[in-house]
Each structure stands twice: as C-alpha cells, then as structure tokens.
Amino acid sequence: MSTIAALQWRYSLKNFSNQKVDDDKINNLLEAARLSASSYGLQPYQVWVIQERDLLAKLSEQAFGQSQVRECSHLLVFANETVISDATVERYFARHYQQTQTPVGSLDGYADHIKSAMAEKSDDSRRAWAEQQAYIALGTVLTEAAVLGIDTCPMTGFDQQAFNQTLGLSQYGLSACVICAIGYREADMQSPVKVRIPREHFVRFVSLKG
Numbered sequence: 001m002s003t004i005a006a007l008q009w010r011y012s013l014k015n016f017s018n019q020k021v022d023d024d025k026i027n028n029l030l031e032a033a034r035l036s037a038s039s040y041g042l043q044p045y046q047v048w049v050i051q052e053r054d055l056l057a058k059l060s061e062q063a064f065g066q067s068q069v070r071e072c073s074h075l076l077v078f079a080n081e082t083v084i085s086d087a088t089v090e091r092y093f094a095r096h097y098q099q100t101q102t103p104v105g106s107l108d109g110y111a112d113h114i115k116s117a118m119a120e121k122s123d124d125s126r127r128a129w130a131e132q133q134a135y136i137a138l139g140t141v142l143t144e145a146a147v148l149g150i151d152t153c154p155m156t157g158f159d160q161q162a163f164n165q166t167l168g169l170s171q172y173g174l175s176a177c178v179i180c181a182i183g184y185r186e187a188d189m190q191s192p193v194k195v196r197i198p199r200e201h202f203v204r205f206v207s208l209k210g
C-alpha cells in the first residue's frame with residue numbers, strides 16, 4: 001500500500017476484533033517510534049507497551065471506559081519526560097559521541113546552545129515541548145501501522161494522573177501524554193468516509209509575488 005492509500009484506509013478504530021498483532025509487527029511499530037524525528041534529537045519520551053488483559057481493563061476504566069483500551073491487542077503509552085535539564089542534553093551528546101564515534105566534547109558549543117535554549121523556556125513550555133516530541137512519534141506510528149494494515153486508535157481521553165499512578169510512570173520521571181490502541185478491525189468492517197478540511201482551505205502556496 002502506498003502511504004496515501006494507507007492513510008485513506010486507516011481510521012481511528014473504536015471496535016477491535018480479538019485478533020492479536022504479532023510481536024514482529026509490534027516491534028516494527030516501536031522501531032518506527034524510535035526512529036522518529038525530534039527537536040535536537042533529544043527524544044524526551046518513552047513508549048510503554050501493555051498487553052496484559054487485566055491491566056488493560058483497569059486502564060480502560062481510567063480512560064472513561066473507552067472500550068478500545070480494553071479490547072485492543074496492545075496499548076502504547078507515549079510518556080514524556082517531565083524534567084528537561086542540562087542532564088537531558090548531556091545524555092544525548094554522550095549517545096551522539098558514542099554512536100557517531102566522534103571525539104567527546106567536539107560539539108560542546110552546540111550542546112551549550114541547546115542547554116540555553118531549554119533554560120529560556122518555562123517549566124510548562126519545556127513540558128509542552130516534550131509532549132510535542134512524543135506526538136511526532138505517535139504520528140509516525142499511526143502511519144507505519146496503516147502501511148502494515150494494522151488498525152490504531154490514538155487517544156487523549158484518559159486520566160493522566162491515574163495512568164501515571166497505575167503504571168508507576170512518575171518514579172521514572174515520565175508522564176503519559178497520549179495513548180494508542182493497536183489491533184485489527186473485524187474482517188467485514190469498511191473504512192468510514194474521511195471527514196477532512198478541503199484541500200483549497202488547507203494548503204496555500206506562498207511566494208513574495210503574492
């Protein structure tokens with residue numbers, strides 16, 4: 001399937017079938033998240049995977065009873081880091097030097113620039129920035145899932161604090177910002193009509209000539 005055909009096919013599934021998604025396909029989705037772009041490459045989030053039925057049932061209650069959480073094959077929880085500090089930047093550069101095999105310290109100037117840019121933000125805007133990065137990974141996962149013919153339902157309709165408590169996210173300095181149910185539709189389910197802004201109201205090509 002081309003990406004556009006896959007995006008036409010996908011929709012946010014409310015009623016999941018019993019079919020489970022294979023581990024290799026789940027790993028594919030997780031790899032798509034891991035390879036996603038992020039501001040400065042800092043990736044200030046993790047993806048937690050839940051497939052235990054009892055835990056999904058409990059989380060469904062904490063998601064206003066949304067059945068997708070209970071009935072999906074796997075639930076992905078995108079959890080952003082709650083504290084973004086110099087240490088976040090230093091961890092990134094340690095990784096960078098190791099993975100690119102470049103001399104340690106050769107990018108100190110750039111690291112300082114990122115630290116200052118982060119320090120200028122308020123706590124709230126650093127947190128919002130971290131959530132935004134997690135959302136980019138969510139988008140990548142939605143697209144990759146569609147290309148693989150896997151259904152998804154992205155969701156923010158859940159009690160963030162309850163999720164953090166149930167999953168013990170806070171003790172890792174994380175907070176759930178968006179979740180995504182993964183699974184398959186019933187075989188006879190057709191994709192509903194897409195409701196989208198018409199292209200002429202959505203895209204504008206701009207030039208200095210007007």
Ligand SMILES: Cc1cc2nc3c(=O)[nH]c(=O)nc-3n(C[C@H](O)[C@H](O)[C@H](O)COP(=O)(O)O)c2cc1C
Pocket residue numbers: 010011012013014066153154155156157158178194
């Ligand atoms: C960030 C985000 C949060 C969403 N939260 C929910 C939700 O809590 N429950 C739900 O059923 N759908 C949720 N949706 C799905 C949207 O309603 C859906 O994407 C939108 O109506 C477009 O339709 P489509 O995805 O089926 O093409 C969410 C989507 C996004 C991107």
